Amino acid sequence: MTMKAVVLADWNELRVEEVEQPVPGPGEILVKVTACGLCGTDLKMVQGRFQERGWPPSLPFVMGHEWTGTVVEIGPDVTRTDLQVGDQVAAENHIGCRECSNCRTGRYNLCISSARSEFKLYGHTAPGALAEYAARPAVMFHKISDSIGPLAGALVNQGSLTVHAMRRVGLAPGSTAAVFGPGLLGLMSTANAKALGAARVIIVGRGSRLSIAAEMGADEIVDYEAQDPVEAIRDLTGGLGVDYVFECAGNPSVIPQALASTKRGGKVALLGLTGGSTIPISPDKLTLDEIDLLGVRSSPNAYPAMIRLMETGAVDVSPLMHHIYPMERVGEALDALESRQAIRPIVAI
Numbered sequence: 001m002t003m004k005a006v007v008l009a010d011w012n013e014l015r016v017e018e019v020e021q022p023v024p025g026p027g028e029i030l031v032k033v034t035a036c037g038l039c040g041t042d043l044k045m046v047q048g049r050f051q052e053r054g055w056p057p058s059l060p061f062v063m064g065h066e067w068t069g070t071v072v073e074i075g076p077d078v079t080r081t082d083l084q085v086g087d088q089v090a091a092e093n094h095i096g097c098r099e100c101s102n103c104r105t106g107r108y109n110l111c112i113s114s115a116r117s118e119f120k121l122y123g124h125t126a127p128g129a130l131a132e133y134a135a136r137p138a139v140m141f142h143k144i145s146d147s148i149g150p151l152a153g154a155l156v157n158q159g160s161l162t163v164h165a166m167r168r169v170g171l172a173p174g175s176t177a178a179v180f181g182p183g184l185l186g187l188m189s190t191a192n193a194k195a196l197g198a199a200r201v202i203i204v205g206r207g208s209r210l211s212i213a214a215e216m217g218a219d220e221i222v223d224y225e226a227q228d229p230v231e232a233i234r235d236l237t238g239g240l241g242v243d244y245v246f247e248c249a250g251n252p253s254v255i256p257q258a259l260a261s262t263k264r265g266g267k268v269a270l271l272g273l274t275g276g277s278t279i280p281i282s283p284d285k286l287t288l289d290e291i292d293l294l295g296v297r298s299s300p301n302a303y304p305a306m307i308r309l310m311e312t313g314a315v316d317v318s319p320l321m322h323h324i325y326p327m328e329r330v331g332e333a334l335d336a337l338e339s340r341q342a343i344r345p346i347v348a349i
């Protein structure tokens, strides 16, 4: 049996092709994919900019790692009893080895064995889900209710990363936060911070995305093309700075700005990758002001919380659902991402 899939046939060459339909192996579940988002990592993979990381390990390669779908077959030896055929699910892409010291303490995003080939990172080192069907170990799936919808479930993946960011900083009720970068991570961070009780969220960016930031709950908007973001944040906080900064721009020049915008005793979370760049920072500033600088990677144990936030409407993702494409127009979807027209293009399958 074959299925349609979006295949990276050569660098910068995505094609919709017939490929072999996966069969669920022992412990696996087969899902009919309903939607898959495209992100900056996909774009860089298509351009061949992650070749040295082995993303993808070889060509041709089925893309896609931010996805949702409906269970169509439970494979042999699946021990989970809470998933049935017909359930809508969102999928994690990596669940670690479950044996190393980090996995055993719940930090499977930092699995010590993750580089070993048997621990797949689906959509990066193993085939993705930009296809009609995907099979994965049952443990990777999380059930989502119909209220989320067959397309918006594709946003659970990145939303969960921002839940992990909120946990990393330990966001307190009534606090203040600044978010640099109004892309999907920045907008989901904004919505999550508000849902968790931040009194005031300031978003820093430029262009049309800033209007969506207001829809996602931002209280104050700073256009860095019109004003200095550090001065603006200081002005808005009576000169103190914010309790938390979420750096979602992936821009190294933002990091000194983030530190300068943080209140003494505050925390800075880095959600964006900068492509291997380095940046001078003042260690004395961290020491004398006791600023915590925190890396945030992936979304360990965060899917269930994100799903509940979306199901209850505490986080409303409808302002983000404006760029939906059929599989045949995946090239257009990627162009919309590259040109910044779309915050998150979603391929409906």
Ligand SMILES: [Zn+2]
Pocket (backbone or CB within 6 Å): 038, 039, 040, 041, 042, 065, 066
């Ligand atoms: Zn992604």
Ligand SMILES: [Zn+2]
Pocket (backbone or CB within 6 Å): 096, 097, 098, 099, 100, 101, 102, 103, 104, 108, 110, 111, 112, 113, 114
């Ligand atoms: Zn591990």
